[in-house]
Amino acid sequence: MHSNLHRMTSTLAHRGPDDSGLWIDREAGIALGHRRLAILDLSPEGHQPMASASGRYTLIFNGEIYNHQELRKRLAREGYTHWRGTSDTETLLAAFSCWGIRRTLQACIGMFAMAVWDGHTRRLTLARDRMGEKPLYYGWVGRHFLFGSELKALRAHHEWNAGINRDAIASQLRLSYIPAPHTIYQGIFKLEPGHLLHVTPQATPGCTFQTESYWSLPAYIGNTHDSITFKNLPEQTAALETLLSRAVRQQMLSDVPLGAFLSGGIDSSLVVALMQEQSNRPVKTFTIGYEEESFNEAGYAREVARHLGTEHTEFIASPVDAMDIIPRLPTLFDEPFSDMSQIPTLLVAQLAKTRVTVSLSGDGADELFGGYNRYFYAQQIWRRLQHLPGFLRSGLAGTLGRLDARQWDRLLNPLSSALPEQLRFNEPGEKLRKASETLNARSPEDIYRRLISHWKQPEEVVLGLQHSPDPIPTNIPAGLTFPERMMYMDATGYLPGDILVKVDRTAMGVSLETRAPFLDHRVVEFAWQLPLPLKIHNGQGKWILRQILDHYVPRNLIERPKKGFGVPLDNWLRTSLRDWAESLLAPARLRQEGFFDPAPIEEKWRQHLAGTHNWQYLLWDVLMFQAWHEQQSPVIRAMAA
The missing domain is CATH 3.40.50.620 (HUPs)
Incomplete structure (x- = not known):
């Protein structure tokens, strides 16, 4: 468990270069890892994962709660006095203890993705900010429920085996992105903005989750x-x-x-x-x-x-x-x-x-x-x-x-x-x-x-x-x-x-x-x-x-x-990027990989090179899938081996 968690959090070092932390409860089967970009309270008192003063809640949290000082004043008026530092992470934990998770989120003004472990109920709660500024991915990988700020953290787990979602490819070709709750991988999802997800002791590997909104x-x-x-x-x-x-x-x-x-x-x-x-x-x-x-x-x-x-x-x-x-x-x-x-x-x-x-x-x-x-x-x-x-x-x-x-x-x-x-x-x-x-x-x-x-x-x-x-x-x-x-x-x-x-x-x-x-x-x-x-x-x-x-x-x-x-991508595709693009769009390669019909792509590439049409958007959609798939190939080959 420790090696998997360390490997997963290491992939997110760019999101948190200032500090890292691991917390494991083997009896409960829960492990939390965090990488920190220190913004508020740069002292060790801001270290995560962080436990509440009572020990009931353990939190990992990415983002900022902009009104956390006002929340501290409200908590003080209600009698809360157990402050150790000045971070908004500690503010959240105090609020969870006094108000519960849902009410706390509704009181927060900010951007965030978080995971909260309740040691009393043995329930894990994932939450994402109202408008979706911070990302949060989740899903079952074998018998393990995984979550993280980026997909690369989930892929680092030693049992990773998710297949590619062809519906998601279609969405990306249409929109340039894959809309929530879907991802490029089958069975792996994005938590939608303004939503909560609860993982209870009754959850079994492979089960589906009903998320709920706290703001809509x-x-x-x-x-x-x-x-x-x-x-x-x-x-x-x-x-x-x-x-x-x-x-x-x-x-x-x-x-x-x-x-x-x-x-x-x-x-x-x-x-x-x-x-x-x-x-x-x-x-x-x-x-x-x-x-x-x-x-x-x-x-x-x-x-x-x-x-x-x-x-x-x-x-x-x-x-x-x-x-x-x-x-x-x-x-x-x-x-x-x-x-x-x-x-x-x-x-x-x-x-x-x-x-x-x-x-x-x-x-x-x-x-x-x-x-x-x-x-x-x-x-x-x-x-x-x-x-x-x-x-x-x-x-x-x-x-x-x-x-x-x-x-x-x-x-x-x-x-x-x-x-x-x-x-x-x-x-x-x-x-x-x-x-x-x-x-x-x-x-x-x-x-x-x-x-x-x-x-x-x-x-x-x-x-x-x-x-x-x-x-x-x-x-x-x-x-x-x-x-x-x-x-x-x-x-x-x-x-x-x-x-x-x-x-x-x-x-x-x-x-x-x-x-x-x-x-x-x-x-x-x-x-x-x-x-x-x-x-x-x-x-x-x-x-x-x-x-x-x-x-x-x-x-x-x-x-x-x-x-x-x-x-000016249309011109770059005809000049500086032409060799790179032609390699990724080669009809033989597309046929071998089996995701795209080469004919319509080849026709648009020919017209673009001739200058009769500007197909930069459509070609870039295919190129970004191809570049991503090429980067994934070593992972896919390793899984196959």
Whole structure:
């Protein structure tokens, strides 16, 4: 037991380079291991696994409880006095002793994944934060129930033998990520955000678990939507600014150096502005840019940093800098993951780690406040489509499809300078291509499905698959408008499955903790009380955030076409990455491995190389699976031996 536990925790040294600990109760058959990235209470009193003062509870915990000092005051008022240190881990244990686990979690404001052993009931409880900032995997491996912050910890167990989940491959080809509760492995799962899982003495090897929620976004929306009495705009704006300021202030709590990612966009600029407003010294900010000017936003961030007076660091990445990262991606992400912005996210995390141990970000604002373009143009498309006969839709789709995205760019870019700012888009041809793919949609949800899907029919590519999983959830709250339904689906799918996975793995891969003030659940709940016109106004998203940011940053430093956090991968695949990609996509190799039909992949690769189409997203999905599978091959061969 000890050797397995040591081997499993050793795989997570990057998540916790400062300390490690093991705790084993052989009689009960429970073993807990921990790696620590010390943020609060750097003394030995913060060591984990940590036992409660009574000895009943033993805890391992990854994350931060931002209101733990307020919780300590509440506990003190109730008579609790057994403090040894100042860590939030000890605060949690005291609260478990006084209030129980579920009530404690509901009182917490923070991000976390944790495992709590109750020595009295002999019950293990796993819990994950409300929005899914911190990861938690679990499953049976033989007769052992295993869990950990990353899949590599589970794979390190000597009885590991999980097979590959082909449904998960289909999801990754469609979405670029594998949505919870599934993973790339059969029988291994992600604990969903806001959920608990109890392992009782009655659990038998191989049994399935019913998880339960302690906080539910759909339940909250269902209980509050259309029942809020709205205040006027100045009051709503002031209330949100107060909430965000408090969230930022609490998330600046740290015993180690702290800074922020700054892209120069609305989200990160607002977070940094609120940080600087509450700091007595310049906030450390970080951004990266590219030598390719069309992808370079470093100048915007530099101007915002200069205006706010931050201590700014930027790094201009060359193609070599970015491509050197690619071999590390399968190890970082543990399962196929193909959001291309994983590359710049890792670059900026590496940059920040040279100066700080904690970095705040603007993640979550797009999903909560209507920041993605699809929230306004998808509804406009549907309004027009539903009145058009099918033959007209098909004809229009065929007309638009005669030119690929690059050809449309060449036609449309010269016209963009004549358009108002809010109507300009980076890569207009790609936007037009996506719009054309929605023309045969049968419902608003079908438009969303088509917009978020890379491979539209992954069952035609993944061998041994009859039907690919549908990305549309079944628990969408009633009464939401089409844009609100898209925002809900992104907040419960794309945000935890893609954005937060990307940020957590890249940052923790360099031992950097990230925090997202927009994901404070009080901000999330407030956002869902706001009427849609305060989020999307005159074709412009995040409208209320813009009103707040106006207090800190001149509008002319922020207003510009949205570029996204991209890389020029389409060109790299034709040049610097061509040999690497051709090796992974070789038809003979694909046939031998048996996961993909080589024909559609070979056709897209041929068209991409010829420059007639830009298939970077679809090819990157396959390449990231192939790179991951290649990395897994030694493990698979060892198991077979």
